[in-house]
Amino acid sequence: MTPTPRKPRLAVWKFASCDGCQLSLLDCEDELLDIAAAIDIAYFPEAARGVIRGRYDLSLVEGSVTTAHDAERIRDIRARSRVLVTIGACATAGGIQALRNFADVRDYAAAVYPDPAHIDTLATSTPIADHVPVDFELRGCPVSKRQLVETIAAHLAGRRPVVPAHSVCIECKLRGLTCVMVARGTPCLGPVTQAGCGAICPAHDRGCYGCFGPMETPNAAALAERARELGLGQDELRRAFRSFNAAAPAFREESERHDDQNDQG
Amino acid sequence: MDQMAEPRMAHPLVPRVAHVRRRWRDGPDVWTLEIEDGAGSGFMPGQFNMLTVFGVGEVPISLSGDPADGNRIRHTVRAVGPVTRALARLRPGDPLGLRGPFGTGWPTDALDGRDVVIVAGGLGLAPLRPAILQLLARRDRIGRLTLVYGARSPDQILFARQQDRWGRRSDIEVAVTVDHATSPWRGYVGVVTTLIPRAVSDPANTVALVCGPEIMMRFAAAALTDAGLPETAIHLSMERNMKCAVGLCGHCQFGADFLCRDGPVFRLDRIARRLALREI
């Protein structure tokens, strides 16, 4: 709470992504002008042309690394950032584009591009933390704007952000929602997924599909077993764990357990 | 519900505002804050306060000053995480939130006529210092007084100058050991437990006060029992996560005990079984 003499400088960087996480910052309609008053938004090309070069107190990084050039670029950004926070499933787990990690990227390119030789891409989509040290990872596909504001404010204040790593279930119950898995038999990834979204899927009568990635101590195998009892087949289980956070280790391992050759059902 | 107490005006989780009077460094990443606490009402050695840095958070920190010193209270903090770092950055005049004192203290009142061995590891000396100061103030009432202190390395020794001063006194024996020696160090090297046998001359009449990392306390307790002290004569100060310090939040449970209320200082016979259990 000690006022800082110079306004801290914020930069927002984009790697392979849908732009949604950085848009969350512009979606903070109520806070945006306060944020702009408290910090110097020095680099945010989605929102402004101006560029202040040099070092940044806080860099928010969206997106995953999918090109050799990006792998270089993130090193430079790290070197120029005092605190580097990754935002969103792409930056923290490789994102939906990490589905290529389970396939041959050349096939992928050939299927979309007649001249795939010109496509500059790596065989994998990887989280930022695979390339440089990251100070804090904010999960979600997309991040929650409440948590985004909290993360920015907390880093400026030197506080630990209130971004618990526990399950979506806790959030679900704090809200007083009905468990869709227990009361409807709808498979739900909430028990193995990190809180933060506000349990919006159960709030809309559907199971969580894991867009915040694995919670702190996920027991994916036990949940998968339960989902199987509720009627999910092997392919469905594989796909359930292989989506927006497919490359997060706990989800990757669980999805691989349901690959054709590995299924133990 | 008529038998229920009237709700108190003050919520026990609401801090009062106090101000830093002085601040000095007491080791690498370790700072002592002297705090002006208008509402200060004294404390027992071994007790702790909940300190809030506004906008950052609240943590339990032991009282490390002299219990005789009225409303000027001291806390010695190692900057390890967000709140302790923010505490360590506070300057004279800065406000902070304060609740306490809480917890059981060292049984300093019950030591008349006994030998006292104080075993401290690292920052564990902070909550023991008030006990030492109090015992020194009534030195004539107790028998042999020994401080056995272990630090990671010579530069990590807490309250080094004060320890030197104590070391020069004749009424307290001070033995310091380090895990890793650096060049000018000519003292002991090794774990603190190796010094314990020497500190105990009359085990049946000795009381031990122990504070340090949990693993060190386990070994110290074993060494003290080996030296012949009964479990009832060994007192340990434990550490657990704490949010409320008044027995409401549940975090600090250590078996059946709430550390904030039933501890942090426990007699070994009460916790010996738990101390041996992992992840309890």
Place this chain on the structure above:
Amino acid sequence: MEPEDRVIVAIAGLNALIGALDRDGYRVLGPTVRDGVIACGDISGVDELPAGWSDEQDGGRYRLTRSGAETIFGFTSGAQAWKRFLHPPRQRLWRATRDGDRVRVHAEPAPDERFAFIGVRACDLHAIAIQDRVLTEGAYPDPFYTARRKELFIVAVNCARAGGTCFCTSMGTGPAATSGFDIALTELPGEGGSSFVAQAGSPRGAALLRDVADRPATAEECAAAEAIVARTAASMGRAMPDHDLRALLLDNPDHPRWDDVADRCLTCGNCTMVCPTCFCTTTEDSADLSGTESTRTQRWESCFTMDFSYIHGGSVRASSRARYRQWMTHKLATWIDQFGTSGCVGCGRCITWCPVGIDITEEVAAIAQG
């Protein structure tokens, strides 16, 4: 009218009771059908109560069903415990404002909400009594809970059916409401709709009952009411093994069953959220971007999270084995040392609402087998 006198209250009388409470400034809460379950919510009359609804409960399974009868309270343990109101999931504690070096702390005022709970079951009466112990009878009572609790008006209902996961009989907490209520009802199904054998448990309850009762209950009606509760007691879905649970659990911290349950446990925390006695909380600090105002909020916490036992360098209970053991040992053993009662009232919620159906009675039985 003496408190022990039983009277008959018709549906209209119950409706009048709700109305009277509402007029007295109570926020009246009762069971309602919502999102596929029976959960407590605001009610303004009997027609919002779940007449004709029932439930089926089992480990990790809850289904709302049609009861086939027009009884109002024909269901069992609800999806949520009443603690949601008395000890809410989130509660702001204070705000601090800063002006230069001056900081002022503004304590949150004690709540002045008055609740009236309709349809509290015996297990939940015990649960409330347990939270009373924890939150009001220590050296530092929780003033917010105390304030809400002081004003609380309770209309209890004796269970006419035991749920699939209920085991109150074996915990000695039900199914009959014996104390801790202002009014207790037993529903008597009848041709022209239910009526209730009602009993007052407090002067406040007696006064209200006087206004809404039809007539004194007959001996037959009283006997019928008792028979209903006796039948319920005999048809419990589950039972806690008959053991000295405290000794059993304290003596078995290294039982292999803890590893077994750790394989199944999701550490999701659902059991602690739904349990009517679990009281643990954490605090969260927030501050505005300019740093002039900060807030501390209390929220429900679970001993299944890593944060719960975090001390610098890591969590004390890092394994799920240790966390499950902490939860169950606290519930059934150390709670007794701490508060003189078990921390479990046999409501069965943790069994029903565990997504994978882990069953506290079954885990105890496995440990008891040696």
Place this chain on the structure above:
Amino acid sequence: MTTRTIKVDYLARVEGEGAFKVVVRDGAVRSAELKIFEPPRFFESFLRGRAAIEAPDLTARICGICPVAYQMSAVHAIEDAFGITVDGPIRALRRLIYCGEWIESHALHVYMLHAPDFLGYDGAIDMARDHAEAVRRGLMLKKAGNAIVALIGGREIHPVNIRVGGFYRVPRRRELDPLAEELKRARDLALETVRWVAGFDFPDSERDYAFVALRHPHEYPFNEGRIVSNRGLDIPVSDFDRHFREMQVARSTALHSRMADGSSYLVGPLARYALNFDRLSPPAQEAARESGLGPVCSNPYRGIIVRAVEILHACDEALRIIADYAEPDRPHVAVEPRPGIGHGATEAPRGLLFHRYEIDGDGLITAARIVPPTAQNQASIEEDLAGHVGGFLDLPKTELQHKCEQTIRNYDPCISCATHFLKLRIDRE
């Protein structure tokens, strides 16, 4: 011979990563390229083998700015393949959430991305110093749009409530009431927006566009309609492939979407407006007239007014839907997967968004094709760039650069979307 290259390596205030390069030789524009270096993410590849019912959640991630559009085109295409029709309140709710996305996305573009160009600022936060009230109005409007998406969809970006067949959960009547209040205020703000942007300085720059948009028998188009143009095209969505091609462009490996005859065309607000002016709400028509727009607007700079008019229309439409809303018995119609091919096209804020799926007997996708609006507009944008720059060549370099940027931003290009189909060489200079 003098060659001048005007380039901007990182195009600001567009969604995604793009750049442009204009080469001028001897006073004449030789080439104008909008480059996209957003790395490919291979949506059409990984959609193969996924369940068709996953497509709405998966394709939403193509673009964080218009996820509802992707979800809508996906559900319509898959419902087309499954032979499902959705009508009544569920259909109305789909239009309602789409209104939300239009309001949000247009307000973002008008206030945060585009207006700063007209008023001479680097961005909206900059602009807020002198035009705080306008920026606040923009934010409030944007918030109203987001409120619709969040209420119906669960959150603003990548809503969770949209599914094949309808929704997972439909709102209760009374949940919509506070929204109506907010929208009534937003409506006024939208009207102010039209007036505000109408007062900007616009260069005279008319172009003879081939406009392409959906047209519906009685609605301004969101979800449904036939694909029509001002050149006489009038086809069902399923014929899209026959009339639009992705063409190889000589100077790069980029494929632009073009008409079958190779000509460029334009989708988006200008096209929608020109082809559906008669379907706008009366207040929106009135506001358009008042601001000097005819029933057709061919000046891309004035696109900002058209967007403002569409915000007003979306507010009116949303209010009408809320007023008429009756909670349906079920949140979605029954969904029976069956093999087939399905097409869907809806009007994303930036224009026509086409999806096509081939689905097998297990309900899995075997082929997917997605043609977003920016792909379709790229040829037009480049032509515009080439056309405009000629007139500004005397300007100092930075101003010229800015003019070029502005020209591109007229189209509100969404490059995050664009990359999933654009075949571009990544050419770094």
